[in-house]
Amino acid sequence: MAEKPENETVQKIVEAFKGADFDxxxxxxQQAVDEGLDPGSVLDDGLIVGIxxxxxxxxxxxxxxxxxxxxxxxxxxxxxxxxxxxGGQKAARKPAGTVVIGTVRGDIHALGKNIVINMLQTxxxxxxxxxxxxxxxxxxxxxxxxKADIIALSALMxxxxxxxxxxxxxxxxxxxxxxYYVMVGGGPTTADWATEIKADVYGETAADAAALAxxxxxxxxxxxx
Amino acid sequence: xxxxxxxxxxxxxxxxxxxxxFDLKLFVPxxxxxxxxxxxxxxxxxxxxxxxxxxDRLWQAGVEFFLEVGVYCPDTERRIAFTPEExxxxxxxxxxxxxxxDGVDRRVFPRRQPEDSTPPWCSLGAGGxxxxxxxxxxxxxxxxxxxxLCWSITTPSLTHADGQIIIAGSPLEVEGAIxxxxxxxxxxxxxxRPGLPIVNGVASAAHASSHIAGSGFGIxxxxxxxxxxxxxxxxxxxxxxxxxYTLSRGAQIWAENGVILGGIAGGPATTAIVTAAYNLLDMFxxxxxxxxxxxxxxxxxxxxxxxxxxVRSVSNQAIARHSWLPVAxxxxxxxxxxxxxxxYETAAWVTAAVVSGGSIEAEGVAKNAHVxxxxxxxxxxxxxxxxxxxxxxxxxxxHLVKAxxxxxxxxxxxxxVGVRMxxxxxxxxxxxxxxxxxxxxxxxxEMTEKFGLKFKYPSIYL
Numbered sequence: 001m002a003e004k005p006e007n008e009t010v011q012k013i014v015e016a017f018k019g020a021d022f023d024x025x026x027x028x029x030q031q032a033v034d035e036g037l038d039p040g041s042v043l044d045d046g047l048i049v050g051i052x053x054x055x056x057x058x059x060x061x062x063x064x065x066x067x068x069x070x071x072x073x074x075x076x077x078x079x080x081x082x083x084x085x086x087g088g089q090k091a092a093r094k095p096a097g098t099v100v101i102g103t104v105r106g107d108i109h110a111l112g113k114n115i116v117i118n119m120l121q122t123x124x125x126x127x128x129x130x131x132x133x134x135x136x137x138x139x140x141x142x143x144x145x146x147k148a149d150i151i152a153l154s155a156l157m158x159x160x161x162x163x164x165x166x167x168x169x170x171x172x173x174x175x176x177x178x179x180y181y182v183m184v185g186g187g188p189t190t191a192d193w194a195t196e197i198k199a200d201v202y203g204e205t206a207a208d209a210a211a212l213a214x215x216x217x218x219x220x221x222x223x224x225x
Numbered sequence: 226x227x228x229x230x231x232x233x234x235x236x237x238x239x240x241x242x243x244x245x246x247f248d249l250k251l252f253v254p255x256x257x258x259x260x261x262x263x264x265x266x267x268x269x270x271x272x273x274x275x276x277x278x279x280x281d282r283l284w285q286a287g288v289e290f291f292l293e294v295g296v297y298c299p300d301t302e303r304r305i306a307f308t309p310e311e312x313x314x315x316x317x318x319x320x321x322x323x324x325x326x327d328g329v330d331r332r333v334f335p336r337r338q339p340e341d342s343t344p345p346w347c348s349l350g351a352g353g354x355x356x357x358x359x360x361x362x363x364x365x366x367x368x369x370x371x372x373x374l375c376w377s378i379t380t381p382s383l384t385h386a387d388g389q390i391i392i393a394g395s396p397l398e399v400e401g402a403i404x405x406x407x408x409x410x411x412x413x414x415x416x417x418r419p420g421l422p423i424v425n426g427v428a429s430a431a432h433a434s435s436h437i438a439g440s441g442f443g444i445x446x447x448x449x450x451x452x453x454x455x456x457x458x459x460x461x462x463x464x465x466x467x468x469x470y471t472l473s474r475g476a477q478i479w480a481e482n483g484v485i486l487g488g489i490a491g492g493p494a495t496t497a498i499v500t501a502a503y504n505l506l507d508m509f510x511x512x513x514x515x516x517x518x519x520x521x522x523x524x525x526x527x528x529x530x531x532x533x534x535x536v537r538s539v540s541n542q543a544i545a546r547h548s549w550l551p552v553a554x555x556x557x558x559x560x561x562x563x564x565x566x567x568x569y570e571t572a573a574w575v576t577a578a579v580v581s582g583g584s585i586e587a588e589g590v591a592k593n594a595h596v597x598x599x600x601x602x603x604x605x606x607x608x609x610x611x612x613x614x615x616x617x618x619x620x621x622x623x624h625l626v627k628a629x630x631x632x633x634x635x636x637x638x639x640x641x642v643g644v645r646m647x648x649x650x651x652x653x654x655x656x657x658x659x660x661x662x663x664x665x666x667x668x669x670x671e672m673t674e675k676f677g678l679k680f681k682y683p684s685i686y687l
């Protein structure tokens with residue numbers, strides 16, 4: 001059976017993500033809305049499916065970080081449009097979860113963290129990127145401010161790894177340790193290190209980190225149900 | 226060549242550019258366009274290509290990339306740009322012989338061509354890998370220096386000083402860097418090679434302050450500091466501060482850059498273009514006496530994947546054929562000490578580097594993720610392989626590398642981490658345990674009998 005015209009436009013949004021035609025995404029989103037499609041359907045069946053497909057392509061080694069970054073940009077532009085069309089209200093989207101992420105104090109390596117951010121975004125997470133060289137207290141402040149579910153800590157040097165522990169100690173000091181799922185990662189870190197510093201989990205790769213975040217949120221959802 | 230001060234001035238008053246604009250509007254589209262323009266394509270069947278025209282096209286692409294994209298300074302959010310005339314003058318500049326070391330250990334760093342029979346420079350170390358105590362560090366460096374094929378050393382990174390964990394940014398970082406350096410010099414004295422050049426003596430240092438402090442305790446004009454750019458084509462003021470200090474000291478620089486395959490540099494073709502472009506960044510901004518690259522896989526965190534080997538080989542060839550700034554290739558393998566896989570991986574990346582016109586620094590093992598997971602054997606084996614393949618032609622090397630890839634390629638995601646150095650050697654005597662000695666002996670024999678390698682010298686471990 002032939003697809004309905006409005007579904008074809010939504011399908012084109014997915015295809016634009018899959019084919020790395022990211023410049024097309026915004027126009028197609030506008031077109032879908034002009035055709036009378038429900039913004040929720042454009043979001044669920046077009047934008048979310050499309051950006052997840054880019055994440056899968058990245059996992060399979062078919063595309064690289066530039067495509068992930070451009071996909072995230074296209075997604076954000078389309079989301080801004082949907083928000084605007086809905087009269088300034090946020091599109092009917094509940095993020096998969098909120099993650100506060102950064103590279104710890106003393107460490108200015110950004111690239112691994114940025115890959116993780118893009119992987120999380122393709123999974124529908126709202127990601128608060130604190131950047132690099134982030135003091136321990138700021139992770140805790142920002143997590144509280146954004147009501148985060150997860151704090152993700154990156155460290156690329158053996159001498160900056162202890163700053164991951166420092167963040168966890170700050171959480172304990174404020175009595176907030178149980179409020180967040182703490183993930184650690186980065187070149188010299190290991191699962192043993194995560195256990196030693198009382199983090200919740202270690203992500204060896206960006207894909208691992210995203211999968212662990214998804215699994216944690218699913219577990220939380222299950223616990224709440 | 227333009228003065229370093231002029232580079233700093235351009236970082237201070239160059240065109241304002243946001244980081245995102247630099248990445249997505251300039252870096253990515255330029256790399257992609259140049260890959261198409263110069264027909265740079267990765268072929269998984271030729272991890273070691275024997276195509277001079279490809280190497281020449283890659284060099285042209287790298288130069289154009291450097292001129293169009295320039296270098297980003299995150300501190301000022303400005304772009305440092307260079308002119309074609311400045312690049313042409315820099316490349317024509319006669320740098321003269323590049324020398325390191327003192328006394329009997331003073332040598333010229335070779336400018337090698339692909340398939341060159343000139344012995345490659347072999348620097349030994351742990352790629353910045355971490356060791357847990359001063360005693361570990363001393364023992365390891367002493368063992369590196371026992372190797373006559375070792376022409377310079379880079380120190381491992383201390384995680385503790387006096388049993389206390391070294392934390393970046395604290396005074397302990399300064400103390401750690403100083404201790405790294407003092408112990409390295411002492412280890413070389415104990416080994417009877419006090420003139421052996423140190424090309425990175427402050428591996429535990431995260432900031433310029435500790436680099437500078439540590440180098441004051443043992444780096445002279447015949448040594449070098451390793452100074453790196455950040456990913457990708459970015460140099461911040463902290464790195465420029467290290468350069469400013471090192472130049473004032475009259476010491477030299479190994480300019481380090483590990484382009485991440487799969488990161489902002491994209492796939493193999495564009496990663497190779499960026500690696501070639503770094504040769505000019507290293508010349509102009511980091512003021513290197515060598516380029517010290519390690520194209521590394523974003524996910525597997527090694528330099529021994531098939532695609533990173535191709536990047537290594539083709540960019541080495543491009544640089545060797547066109548630039549006076551020689552390449553000292555740094556390698557990271559997936560498997561850890563006392564595993565056959567680590568030796569296979571070592572042979573693969575060293576072969577790809579050396580037959581393509583490079584020298585080596587060997588090496589980080591177990592992805593450099595595990596404290597004390599390092600040993601003197603893997604770097605020693607690397608230096609043996611480097612000398613064995615020095616005059617090999619690229620087709621033969623391609624067959625060899627493919628045969629080696631077959632042995633380990635499927636295991637990189639779950640590479641064995643191996644054992645700690647204290648579990649595979651006596652830290653006091655340096656004696657390697659019999660089990661490890663046998664693994665090394667049998668693999669070395671296999672390299673000769675199955676893979677056709679002809680080692681030039683008898684092993685000090687057999």
